[in-house]
Amino acid sequence: MMLILTLGFLACLILKDMLCIFCFTLFFLVYLYYRFKDKRILALFILLSLFSCILVYPKEFKTYETYKVVEIKKGYCIGKNKGSKIFIQTDLDLSFQDEVKVKHIEPIHTDDNFTLFSFTKYNENKNIRFKTNSIEIIHKSTSLKSRLYNYLKSKPNSSIVLSLYYGIHDETIDEIYTMLGYGYMSAYYIVLHLLKRKYDETKIRRILLVFSILFGHFFVYTLSLSRFILYQLSTLFFTSKPNQIAFTILLFGILYPNQVLSISFVCPLLLQLVSYFCTEHKWIVQKLVLIGLMFIYFKKVNLISLLFFNILRKLYGLIFIFGFIVQDLINLKLPELTIHYAPRILFLILFIVFYIQCLKHFKWKYLLILFVPLLEIYCNPFFQVYTLNLGQADCSVIVEPFHKSVVMIDCGQNLYRDNVERIIMPFLENKNIHTIDTLILTHDDFDHNGGYDTLKDKIEIKQVIEDSNQIVNADYPFYLLLSEREAKDTNDSSIISYFTYDHLTYLFMGDASKQIERQLMSEYDLKADVIKVGHHGSNTSSDPDFLDSLDCKIALISCGYKNRYGHPSVETLKTLENLHINTLCTSDCGSIAIYSLHHLSFLVTNDGMFGIIWA
Structure with missing residues (x-):
């Protein structure tokens, strides 16, 4: 009986949401009544349920000037003052119970992607939501705890001991x-x-x-x-x-x-x-x-x-x-x-x-x-379109049902991180993608094609497309538009991908500008349900007349969190809002996935958003 009650209590803690806890409590009380026929047990579980609500209720974060180091991990530390914890990222040699003064804090944000570890969520579960990389040591601890750590750290090949201890x-x-x-x-x-x-x-x-x-x-x-x-x-x-x-x-x-x-x-x-x-x-x-x-x-x-x-x-x-x-x-x-x-x-x-x-x-x-x-990998009947969250870089992966084909559009890099090593390859491995049938490199910018040299050494790539005159090897309508155009720079020479599956039409613009968008309007009568907005949402792209002519339902934007370019621009976001186009940005919601099966289409974001797409 005690084990059943505590498992119910555990379920309440897992659910977290008050409404979910309430609904679960009602169903569980019915189960307990028919199982034990004892009102005292029902009353006890009601108390446990109410207690779980108190435990999971979000706690307010209070900021302090000073924190003591209470946890040390590889590359970072955790500081604590009373009930508040903070993530400390620094090159300073810190030890347990060192006291530091924090000069500046900001919310923890990481580029989260499907199937990959989320450092932000990991810290949220520990009630750590803010970080700092600007500290000053005001007191070096001489406690036994600190001396033990420094002793073990100084030993040759100490990594296993530090891991175990x-x-x-x-x-x-x-x-x-x-x-x-x-x-x-x-x-x-x-x-x-x-x-x-x-x-x-x-x-x-x-x-x-x-x-x-x-x-x-x-x-x-x-x-x-x-x-x-x-x-x-x-x-x-x-x-x-x-x-x-x-x-x-x-x-x-x-x-x-x-x-x-x-x-x-x-x-x-x-x-x-x-x-x-x-x-x-x-x-x-x-x-x-x-x-x-x-x-x-x-x-x-x-x-x-x-x-x-x-x-x-x-x-x-x-x-x-x-x-x-x-x-x-x-x-x-x-x-x-x-x-x-x-x-x-x-x-x-x-x-x-x-x-x-x-x-x-x-x-x-x-x-x-x-x-x-x-069964799940090779018998998946859904057409899948993933927009990865690489920060200020681009990469999209298109998977045909039953793993029949995989098309990747761009594999961009950042200066501060190897995206191929840290994000793209782990994502492909977790999706059991071992071959890329076609890789489209839209144009010669580091944030779009910078990962190609690394990627080709790690996974088989059957076809690489770097020119709009080439043909994509896919068994569904997949076109590269505007092979002949007037391009003033590298961005305007971006390969523009246009493909259709399950009654949904997609348009991926690369970094093409408004000038190219006008050329598309004059050359084609395009309609698109989903558009990958040009140039990371910059105001150099996304002409209002062009977007209006497409009759879009969803706009996808790849850009980095607080990037130095200010992408996406307020002007672009305002245009999309005025046209009633639902806009999803990787910097806000992480990676984005669109799934379709005949007339059933829906999207999911890494931060938990779910939406039905009506074709």
């Missing part, structure tokens, strides 16, 4: 071991197993619990360590495994209400439930759960790491124990045999159903879930 992820260790805290957990059970041979297990657990709390105090309370401490605490109060799990869920939800969907909590919880409720083939079920979670959270599975999961977990436990005295550690990063897959709704639904069924009774037919990725 502080959660500072490094490429020398698989990320899942860092996030799940398996270094400390494995070390704990190694010590417990050795000592309980000679001493009372209950006393040893109490001593190790105190040690765990002290370890968190002098090092860092990562999410995985906090959850582990709460679970060990629950074993002192409850003998029943379900009650231990329920107690852990309740306390973790109270302490970290916005982190209940983190893999540091979800993965151990699901594996614990398998360990207790699953009566047969536990090893297989646990591996399938791990595969599913790694697809959901990391969009990839390293099969070699998964195969040696139990061995590596114990090995990291030994390294954790001897980390203070070992001077040279080998690189334990295993060779990769990696499968990439970004799960969609079908996989998520089947994963939940599979998990619930396996807790009751495992059947070999449940292994069919492993084929769902292939």
